[in-house]
Amino acid sequence: MAFTGCLDSKQATPQNRGQIGGDDALEADAFATVGGKTLPDNMGPVVVSGVGLVYKLPPGSGSFAPPGSWRQMLEASLKTQGFTHLKELLDDPNKTTSLVLVSAIIPPGARKGEAIDVQISLPEESTTKSLKGGVLLACELRDFDTTGNLRSMVKDGRATTPEGGLVLGSVWAKAEGPIVAGALVADSTPRPADDAAEANRRCVAEPEAPSLRAGRIWGGAKVTQPRPYYFMMQPGDQSIRMAATVAERLNSTFHGNGDPSLRVAEAKTRELVVVTVPYAYRHNHHRFLLVARQVPINPISSDSVYRRKLEEELHDPATAITAAIKLEALGANARQALRVALNNATSPWVRFAAAESLCYLGHTDGAAELAKLAEDHPALRAQCLKALASSDDAAFTDRLAELMASSDPALRYGAFIALRLANESSSAVSGHLLNQSLWLHRVAPGSPGLIHLTSDRRAEIVLFGDGVRFTGPFTLPIGPDYTASMTATDPEVKLTRIVSGLRGTEVKEVKCAADASTVLVTLSKLGGGYSEAVELLKRADTAQRLTAGLAVDAQPRQFSAQQLAVFAKNDPSLIRANVEVTRVGSVRTDLEEFGVDFATENDGEAKPEAPARQPLSQRPGRIFGPKHMNEAPVGEPLQPVTPAAGTTPPEPAPVNTDLSRNPGRLFPKK
Numbered sequence: 001m002a003f004t005g006c007l008d009s010k011q012a013t014p015q016n017r018g019q020i021g022g023d024d025a026l027e028a029d030a031f032a033t034v035g036g037k038t039l040p041d042n043m044g045p046v047v048v049s050g051v052g053l054v055y056k057l058p059p060g061s062g063s064f065a066p067p068g069s070w071r072q073m074l075e076a077s078l079k080t081q082g083f084t085h086l087k088e089l090l091d092d093p094n095k096t097t098s099l100v101l102v103s104a105i106i107p108p109g110a111r112k113g114e115a116i117d118v119q120i121s122l123p124e125e126s127t128t129k130s131l132k133g134g135v136l137l138a139c140e141l142r143d144f145d146t147t148g149n150l151r152s153m154v155k156d157g158r159a160t161t162p163e164g165g166l167v168l169g170s171v172w173a174k175a176e177g178p179i180v181a182g183a184l185v186a187d188s189t190p191r192p193a194d195d196a197a198e199a200n201r202r203c204v205a206e207p208e209a210p211s212l213r214a215g216r217i218w219g220g221a222k223v224t225q226p227r228p229y230y231f232m233m234q235p236g237d238q239s240i241r242m243a244a245t246v247a248e249r250l251n252s253t254f255h256g257n258g259d260p261s262l263r264v265a266e267a268k269t270r271e272l273v274v275v276t277v278p279y280a281y282r283h284n285h286h287r288f289l290l291v292a293r294q295v296p297i298n299p300i301s302s303d304s305v306y307r308r309k310l311e312e313e314l315h316d317p318a319t320a321i322t323a324a325i326k327l328e329a330l331g332a333n334a335r336q337a338l339r340v341a342l343n344n345a346t347s348p349w350v351r352f353a354a355a356e357s358l359c360y361l362g363h364t365d366g367a368a369e370l371a372k373l374a375e376d377h378p379a380l381r382a383q384c385l386k387a388l389a390s391s392d393d394a395a396f397t398d399r400l401a402e403l404m405a406s407s408d409p410a411l412r413y414g415a416f417i418a419l420r421l422a423n424e425s426s427s428a429v430s431g432h433l434l435n436q437s438l439w440l441h442r443v444a445p446g447s448p449g450l451i452h453l454t455s456d457r458r459a460e461i462v463l464f465g466d467g468v469r470f471t472g473p474f475t476l477p478i479g480p481d482y483t484a485s486m487t488a489t490d491p492e493v494k495l496t497r498i499v500s501g502l503r504g505t506e507v508k509e510v511k512c513a514a515d516a517s518t519v520l521v522t523l524s525k526l527g528g529g530y531s532e533a534v535e536l537l538k539r540a541d542t543a544q545r546l547t548a549g550l551a552v553d554a555q556p557r558q559f560s561a562q563q564l565a566v567f568a569k570n571d572p573s574l575i576r577a578n579v580e581v582t583r584v585g586s587v588r589t590d591l592e593e594f595g596v597d598f599a600t601e602n603d604g605e606a607k608p609e610a611p612a613r614q615p616l617s618q619r620p621g622r623i624f625g626p627k628h629m630n631e632a633p634v635g636e637p638l639q640p641v642t643p644a645a646g647t648t649p650p651e652p653a654p655v656n657t658d659l660s661r662n663p664g665r666l667f668p669k670k
Helices: 069-080 086-090 150-155 196-205 240-253 285-292 305-314 320-328 332-344 348-360 367-376 378-388 394-403 409-422 516-525 530-542 561-570 575-583
Strands: 038-041 046-055 098-106 115-121 135-146 166-178 215-223 229-233 265-267 272-275 431-434 438-443 450-453 460-464 474-478 482-486 492-501 504-513 549-552
Touching: 046 069, 046 166, 069 086, 069 098, 069 135, 098 135, 098 166, 115 166, 135 215, 229 240, 229 285, 240 265, 240 272, 285 320, 285 561, 305 320, 305 332, 305 348, 320 332, 320 348, 320 561, 332 348, 348 367, 348 378, 367 378, 367 394, 367 409, 378 394, 378 409, 378 561, 378 575, 394 409, 409 450, 409 460, 409 549, 431 516, 438 516, 450 530, 460 516, 460 530, 474 530, 482 516, 482 530, 492 516, 504 516, 516 530, 530 549, 561 575
Parallel strands: 438 460, 450 549
Antiparallel strands: 038 229, 046 098, 046 135, 098 115, 115 215, 135 166, 166 215, 229 272, 265 272, 431 438, 450 460, 474 482, 482 492, 492 504
């Protein structure tokens, strides 16, 4: 005791080395992580553009390609594809073709061959009347730079022709396919009506007028080169040996990408490690980056103090989420600790954290718990569905099929999207492509009826449950050419189309059963597409002529893992989180802005990354197309994206992490 008392007080004070629990027996370097040795990069979107040709337009709808830079670019593109008679093609006297501007976004982490959505628009000087019914000829999409910025030229009232020289970048994607024009769903906010007759009058008297001079091709482009993530070595760790160690640790933790011949990480130089998202995380890149950056540089033994501390923290609701992700970063041998927490915990936070990590590690133990949590807690719903979409194992897909019968429209459609992503060939989500324009799905038989429409993803209509029918009487116009009608006594719906041709006007009439699926199929056989189907359903719903409810973009809102970790500290029963999540705006994920690390103990909340260097290939110059393609409806001015306002402090600004990077997306962007 006397010897101890003689020690210098400064020496006797334990030093905080930044470890879990501040245990001074731990060496900081022994528990360093990939996130401590690297900085993430290449996480921004790449906007790509091209000039294309749309053909098969109705006679008189198109226009001659105007002379200028756009036409020169199009001619050069057509020549490379082997076309020779360019004048007849671009100056079709029947005006069945049109020069168009094509744009898309290559998301970070995109794989070669991945499908992305395409935006089609017209130059301001174009006289094309409508793109409806047109088909985009194969078109290469590149990243561009120009000495005259298009957006500034439009603002100044100058013609939309690039000034100065264009610097052509790489070919990132190739786009083609039928265009969906005028198909966006208008505001679906219900307006009260005194009676059905008044609703029918309003529906007829106030027709929607979506623009036909712009359109989309959902999943219309294929990525031609991969966009991996970059882990840039920190200045003090830039050596080929350390870069190789980082790559080796990532490869040993994440076993392949669905292809055993592929590796997750590869050390390219002493400064750069290229990282590809593993198969299990293909729908949740944000979580993969969170986990990857928690991978220890040195393997952790089963009796390590680090592991024991994580297992203890996993049982504490306030630390369960971060502890589960750190255990997930240790690899598959963390299963037992996660199973113990899942089976013994009473806290929904602990059960959620353990079940989610088990799913991404490839285990089915937590599937049933995630499905139950998705029903009970809206704050956890989106993350639960993403985890269930990580595998096509029946333990996951069966739970998703059951959730499609729920009474909550957002949960039903969210489960549908998740199941389609997990196994597109599943009979529970199978559909039919009608008139090369829309996908029609009939799902969840035996459940209550519901019709779901989307405004910013794949052109699809999902009919949930049974008994989705039209009821008379009504007469509803559908655009300029179609009419749907039904009397109070006739059990069938009559569809009429007026066809104008060289020989005059012809009227086609077809009767069919009032079942919604049959009506939509019959409409497509008459030539109707997605826009006509959407307009018919919306008019019928406004006129109260449907036996089931109509939902538009009903998808779960969500918090990020970092935000959930903040809630878990002060909201043990999720009462506040379940309320707050309903106020979350639909914001496209920006990995750069939001960050891929958890806050430190003293931060109080997750904060954005602050890259130490200029990011690579983040937002190259563009000559047309929105910063985020789907942030503005077709036909409306395309504006740069402004991040949505945050939720009530101290939570970080709400961010909606995308479930899917393919045409359909689970969570909306606006």
